[in-house]
Amino acid sequence: MVNPRELIAKRVARFFNAGELVNLGIGMPTAVANYIPASSGIMLHSENGFIGLGFTPLAGVMEKDVVNAGGAPVTMVPGAACFDSGQSFALIRGGHLAATVLGALEVDEKGNLANWMVPGKMVPGMGGAMDLVAGARTVIIAMEHTTKNGSPKILRKCSLPLTAVNEVDWIVTELGVMEVTKQGIVLRELAPGVSVQDIQSKTEATLIIPEIIGCMEP
């Protein structure tokens, strides 16, 4: 069995095409960068103010003021461009991002997303997440299918405060790939060894099962 995070990251990386601008959120989505080769022609946007996010530098060779949105040292690829926070979010809201990849606490069958607070418990703030989800042309959620104690995260209706309404397009988990449509959540691919019954039993929303379901290749 492949490591679930690796499976998710590899699959998400295959959504993108040469020439596209993509933003990867903090946490699991960041791992997607490991599967986007420099030769792919895909450019990564870093909301703290540049396009052209590259690999983590070797220890001791970090360039001053070159960090990602989590404050960690990164590199800039050839063709990178720097800008201020106003332009960074103009790029985001203005539809210039082909896609954004974010984690989630909850997603529901209307494409609603909750990922910024748990009232009374965890209130880190939304940072750039609300703008990313409202502005990117495609919103991809990359997350583990259930919570740590096994409760579903893909719900009929989100219970936590929302990050955005009707914006999620795809959900990629270690069990499969799902597309959010007007009719509901359609199961598009299953991970190796996972059955329709397996994935449905860990999902509160009722999945729409098409005639042909692809294999989520590792």
Place this chain on the structure above:
Amino acid sequence: MNKLATKEDVFARLKDGQVIMIGGFLNTGTPEALVDILIEQNIKNLTVIANDTAFLDKGIGKLVVNKQVARAIVSHIGTNPETGRQMNAGELEVDLIPQGTLAERIRCGGAGLGGVLTPTGVGTLVGEGKKQIISEGKTYLLELAIKADIALIKAWKADKYGNLVYNRAARNFNPLMAMAADFVIVEAEEILEVGSLDPDQVMTPGACVDMIIQG
């Protein structure tokens, strides 16, 4: 024109209860020396407008730990547990604002605009109590301009007139804030003679800057 200033000149401008914009994004592009002056002088009851409250031992985080902030207008507090603790204890008021909306509200403040229409936050807690405007079938929130008494800015290079150049990801909120406050104080890593910066390189025009100290 020479705007080079001393620490004492900066002290004289800072007062309890001021609204202060501070540039930076987590650990990058924050005027640490200017923040240290606020701490040395123990200026209290501040309203701080910034992207985030950084870390316990960095930048704006130190002001929070030292209990100098009464209200924080920011997009993120998750990296500084003390901000959350003070917020839950009712010691610190926190306004959480989507990062792009925060940037635009500051830009409006410096650009003579009353506000901006954004799709960000529609249908969420952020939209509650705000005016909605529908244009060409799409719903937007009206987000109003914000301004400050003082902006504390971190530049890489400054000439003595105050023309500024920022480095890499240290630019972030700095150019926006340098337009949106009544009095703008810059901490620069390198201070140059007027005329040494190519006008095409300048990111913040010197006309916006009131004071410069060596960072």
